[in-house]
Amino acid sequence: MNNIKQEYAYWIALAHLPKMKTARKNELIVKCFEEKLSIVDFFHCEISDWYKLFSLNEKEIILFNDAKKELPNYSFLVEDLLEQGYDIIPITSPDYSPIMKNNMKRAYSPPLIYTKGNKQIMKEDSIAIVGSRKAEDISLEFTDNVAKTASKEYKVIVSGFAKGVDKQALDSAIKYRGQSIIVLPQGITTFKSGFKKYYKQIIEGDVLVLSTFHPKAPWSVQLAMGRNPIIYGLAKEIYVAESSEKGGTWSGVVDGLRKGRSIFVRIPLSSEKNANNLLIQKGAIPVNNQGNKIENYSISEIKESVVSEPASAFDDIDSKIIKLLSVGEFTSKEIIEKLKIDWTSRKLINYLKQNQSIVVLDKKSPMKFTIKTKKNSQQSLF
Amino acid sequence: MTRHEAEIKLKRIFGFDKFYDEQWETIDMLLRGKRMLLIEKTGYGKSLCFQFPATQFDGITVIFSPLIALMRDQVNSLNEKGIAAKHINSEQTYENNSQVIQDAINGKIKILYIAPERQENQEWIEATRKMNLSMIVIDEAHTISVWGHDFRPSFRRIINLVQLLPKDLPILATTATATKRVQADIEQQISGNLTTIRGNLLRENFNLFVIETKSEDEKLLWLAENINKLPGTGLLYTGTRVNTEIYARWFDFVGINSTDYNAGLDGDTRKEIEKGLMSNKWKCVVSTNALGMGIDKPDIRFIIHAQIPASPIHYYQEIGRAGRDGQKTYIILFYNSKKDDDGIPEDYKLPKAFVDGGRPSIKKYQIVINAVKQEQLGERQLMKITNMKQTQIRVIKADLIEQEIIKEVKFDRSKKYEYQFNAPELDTAKFNELRNAKLKDLDSMLEYVFTTEPRMKFLCEYLGDKPPNKFDNCDNSKYKKRTVRPDKSTIEKLTEFRETYFPTLEVESQSSNITNGVASSYYGVSNVGATLHRCKYENGGDFPDFLLKLMLKAFRKTFGDKHFDMIVYVPPTTSGELLKNFAEKISYVLKVPISHKLVKQRETQPQKVFQNGYLKRENVSGAFNYTEPNEINNKNILLVDDIFDSGTTIKEIGKLLTNFGANLIVPLVIARTVGGDI
DSSP states (O other), X not given: OOOHHHHHHHHHHHHTOTTXXXXXXXXXXXXXXXXXXXXXXHHTOOHHHHHXXXXXXXXXXXXXXXXXXXXXXXXXXXHHHHHTTOEEEETTSTTSOHHHHHHHHHHHOXXXXXXXXOGGGGGSOEEEEEXXXXXXXXXXXXXXXXXXXXXXXXXXXEEOOOTTHHHHHHHHHHHTTOOEEEEOSSOGGGOHHXXXXXXXXXXXXXXXXXXXXXXXXXXXHHHHHHTHXXXXXXXXXXXXXXXXXXXXXXXXXXXXXXXXXXXXXXXXXXTOOSSHHHHHHHTOEEEOTTSOBOTTOOGGGGGSOSXXXXXXXXXXXXXXXXXXXXXXXXXXXXHHHHXXXXXXXXXXXXXXXXXXXXXXXXXXXXXXXXXXXXXXXXXXXX | OOHHHHHHHHHHHHOOSOOOHHHHHHXXXXXXXXXXXXXXXTTSOHHHHHHHHHHHSSSEEEEEOSOHHHHHHHHHXXXXXXXXXXXXXTTSOHHHHHHHHHHHHTTOOSEEEEOGGGGGOHHHHHHHTTSOEEEEEESSGGGGOTTSTTOOHHHHHHHHHHHHSOTTSXXXXXXXXXXXXXXXXXXXXXXXXXXXXXXXXXXTTEEEXXXXXXXXXXXXXXXXXXXXXXXXXXXXXOSSHHHHHHHHHHHHHTTOOEEEEOTTSOHHHHHHHXXXXXXTOSSEEEEOTTTTTTOOOTTOOEEEESSOOSSHHHHHHHHTTSOTTSSOEEEEEEEEOOBOXXXXXXXXXXXXXXXXXXXXXXXXXXXXXXXXXHSOBXXXXXXXXXXXXXXXXXXXXXXXXHTTSEEEEEOSSOEEEEEOTTOOOOOHHHHHHHHHHHHHHHHHHHHHHHOOSOHHHHHHHHHTOOOOSOOOSBTTTTSOOOOOOOOHHHHHHHHHHHTTOOOEEOOOOTTOOBOOEEEEEETTSTTHHHHHHHHHHSOOOSOOHHHHHHHHHHHHHHHTTOOOSEEEEOOOSSSTTHHHHHHHHHHHHHTOOBOOOEEESSOOOOGGGOOSHHHHHHHHTTOEEESOGGGGTTOEEEEXXXXXXXXXXXXXXXXXXXXXXXXXEEEEEEEEOSOOOO
């Protein structure tokens, strides 16, 4: 009877076998399954069987023979990892993320993942929120909104722990008491400050830390790029807060679109200088700041506001607001109250900021708005 | 390799002509990559079963062993034969250990002995990723069994490791002490196609005796009159460290050539004593059962236990060190069956206390669990927050880790305990199970004491050995029972001894002018402790005169020739003027002026509230002052206190007075407790 623990050293050997593509590794794993062999059996096969059953070539045979010599060493690594509370999850394990298997299929699913925390999180519906490290406030607001909705709907939020959007996604998920997965750009044992910071959430089962790299691998640009497909793999839907025209976020979306993934990109304000619209042109689904799909969004509407109200209602509200603001200075909340508009504060603020006839006073909190006059347009600090 | 070929190599490398059958069976299996459990008595030659194959493998053989003395001896002997062997343990310097690790990585070592605690060492774990490993050996494998008498939590990790090793890597587990139950436990834990070979454990050259006494004194008296009649050199095991001192000093007093040994001694002293033992320097080494494990001495002619061990298998293991040369060997066990006021036999109390106190209360476990739920904590932080002793924290932590409620995670330079998501509730049923099993074992030990059957028969049945054909080697068969009938002169000597034996207070340090002091007694010995308790906490009045007399005796014997300029006493926390009055009497008799100017400048709690050294130090740090520091300059000061426990208070005052220019500070204390913490 094969105890799964006895297989771990072998799984690590396979997962980190150099010079072999994931697709090939998974091919061998499937073949084992078909032949009713465990990974242990595979490693201890006669060379003739390696040829016959698995069609290994010369180079591959050498790779596996070398890996076999390292098995005792990997055993020590496994003992150390288990002792520290890390989980080792091979692709054949019932704990492995079904979403990832479905998204990445045989070609790209990592044969082995390392986690710490509540593994069951991987079985829930999930979304990913991605975006630039140097995201604008509006992107962060978007991230917060999406995270809030997702948490309410019991969807897990997957993010990469980078600065900017990633961190916001995680912190918002925690704020709204949702569950989240942190996909690390480094080996799982190197995440010390993170384990300290999110200790409570981890032990309470709300945060799962995950890594597909060698447990001791330090952060590197390569690994940071390498974990983006994993983020996509773990999520059912992707929300993009902000992307530039090159870099990790951009290539992730482009790649995802090519693979037919559902990717929602935030409609940018006309004043923004990012590549969100380009992505929408490429086939990403446009969403507003709340994360809601916008039908019939065309790029020519860039110049108009992001409000999706029927034209008449729009005009109506527009003139009401102008009328109100011409008699005084009001916060967005006050405007909503007085005019009984069914908008969120955020939506209104965006609209007001867009409107050329309206000016923002002082930018203090809460912001106040009024009609632009000669006097105050000199005072405004844009 | 055939047996013939192997024996040729055996002769060449080790100098032996042949293997025993069971040795070859084991070696053959190992050479084929199998897993073996070998249970044979000490001295059988188990080591050869892994040393020989190790020389035949390409890579390195790692041996996990808890016995540092044994490691040393075996490494030396292997190196002499030209085999590259080294060890890593806490007695070596950090640099030494590091170098050995490097050598192992670079393939320069064939055989590496290592203490199981190393699994917690970062450098070692890193190194294991790079070494070429050929075989793993677990020595003293009974330590992995919870039902075994000597379970070590650190071995739990070795078992985890073994369960993770590739199936074609040879593994050997060996032990000389395993009942059938423990054997089954080891087999289950190592699993994976394991073959067991088991030989007879008991030696047939043992002569077994039990001497029942009605007091502790009777043991001392019998030994004084009879130990020199026993042949050769031997060991006397006492139940506590305090007793090793007392028995050894008694032997000095009556002119018996002996020395004392315990695990608290530093590495160099211990090595000296081990060397002396090997060369029969003394008639007897008085020790706790820390001595003897792994010492390769073939001619220990007697082993005497002054206190019953916790079970027959503990007993077997401890006596198993004697008579390896097959010659006549005396095995003697004392048992004080005098019942106390509650009807409990005196010598039953100590092992029972170990069983009961073996685990802290469940409440304490919950305190630790709740603390770790709040944040990741290291051992020291945990001790501070929970106010528990280090030993208690370690027992609790080991249990919680074993039940997977917490895990120990490595940070760069430290380790912290983390609560685990979805951790199970604390399983206390297991603790009770274990406790009951241990009590049963203790009862078995008493059965041995009182059995009228041949003692060899009893032990064989208990261990699972095949019994011999006849039984004629104990005081229930061939020999007469020994009784205690001491001479009057010996009894007088003992009285004299009891009145002149005074424990030392170890407080010296380089940064202070305080010297080691003296106590008039151990707290728990005779009625000194009871008297102190009555006076301090039960309104028993001033300390009585007999304590004064004892104190003065202790003083005169140790410091009688020194001149003192003044006496000061430790200002009390809760016991009022008792100590002041006592110190005044001492001052009067010794004609040394007394000063009342050592005072407390802030509130402190009684030290005994604090369970560990950190908190005790914090409690008294900066708490004292001397109101006229000029008076102290260049003076010799006698510092008086009633009870000495960890010594933190005395050391703190010593520092204070040194800073004020005192020339010499000598602590003088009524009673010294045994125990204390870090």
